[in-house]
């Protein structure tokens with residue numbers, strides 16, 4: 001069964017394991033929004049199914065340089081992991 005890897009905030013991923021930028025990670029609520037979303041609103045790409053309270057940044061624009069969000073990147077396989085994991 002194919003499992004889509006979860007995007008992770010770039011600062012938590014080792015530089016050699018950072019893949020493509022998939023979205024925007026909100027540090028306040030841990031939700032990832034699509035890459036081209038201009039503001040913290042609407043349906044997230046990835047996040048909790050049930051959020052008890054709205055994020056304090058709900059509706060805020062993803063301004064470059066704002067410190068409450070960062071790019072969410074694809075996590076590449078560890079170089080130490082075997083690369084010959086053929087499908088069975």
Ligand SMILES: [Zn+2]
Pocket residue numbers: 026027028029030031040055056057058
């Ligand atoms: Zn948020």
